Amino acid sequence: MKEKLYSIGEISRLANVSIKALRYYDKIDLFKPAYIDPDTNYRYYRDSQLYHLDLIKSLKYIGTPLEEIRLAQELDSEELLTFLEKQEKQVREKIDFLLNIEQSITNVKKGMQRQLEYPSLGEVYVVEEEEVRIIRMEAEGMEPESLFNASYSKLKMLIESTDGFTNTSYGAMFHFEHYANLKDISYMYLFSPVLSKNQISAVTPDFELTTIPKGKYICIAFHFSPENYLRNLQKLTKYVGDHQFQPISDIFEFFIPIHYSPKKQEEFRVEMRVRVAETGEEPKKN
Structure with a gap:
């Protein structure tokens, strides 16, 4: 079965991420579309990309800088657990503040x-x-x-x-x-x-x-x-x-x-x- 592709507007609604943010993520190589139509330059995304966007959204929600999110994308599960523990500590410090x-x-x-x-x-x-x-x-x-x-x-x-x-x-x-x-x-x-x-x-x-x-x-x-x-x-x-x-x-x-x-x-x-x-x-x- 052929995987469905979503336009940038559709992925924006599905993931509750603004089109402006998606374009910026593409520009800085944080979250790129699966396909760009060479004739229209329209961006399209796969279903399987949504979990990548979930990680970005989750880390951004707790205030993680984009550069650190980029690093987190390259971590394996054990390394990501350590990374999240560090984020948890930073969130606790913000709460205490x-x-x-x-x-x-x-x-x-x-x-x-x-x-x-x-x-x-x-x-x-x-x-x-x-x-x-x-x-x-x-x-x-x-x-x-x-x-x-x-x-x-x-x-x-x-x-x-x-x-x-x-x-x-x-x-x-x-x-x-x-x-x-x-x-x-x-x-x-x-x-x-x-x-x-x-x-x-x-x-x-x-x-x-x-x-x-x-x-x-x-x-x-x-x-x-x-x-x-x-x-x-x-x-x-x-x-x-x-x-x-x-x-x-x-x-x-x-x-x-x-x-x-x-x-x-x-x-x-x-x-x-x-x-x-x-x-x-x-x-x-x-």
């Missing part, structure tokens, strides 16, 4: 959602917080008015070297005290919330992986200015004293951009929080 991006986006969204749920700015509030993993570094005696100096940039460089999706929330830690002057405040640490496992694996001896513990926190949020900063810090510490809360942590301070427009003056929102003892909890620093 995308899952890591997804986790980064989820964590950034949580931070942004929190901003939308603040009570009125300048109002002290009490909230139960979940544990937050952070990467921190010593602040080298920084103070609020010198927040964005080279020390902060060092932390930012670590975070950005591990993920394309950049964290826009950073923070600082300083002792809980009743401050009368902005110059009296000295940061002990700068930190950034962990977005992904890539950041964890990149931590060097200059940095420390730790947590902001879960628990009850007294918080306040406000737009940054030197005047607002001291006034709202004093509100926070006064509230803790007036309500006889026992602080059991340093003050954790988060600073977040209010907008991202290069045409506007930079503005930041600051949130301060201090963990306080639950009933019966030991007053111990974290």
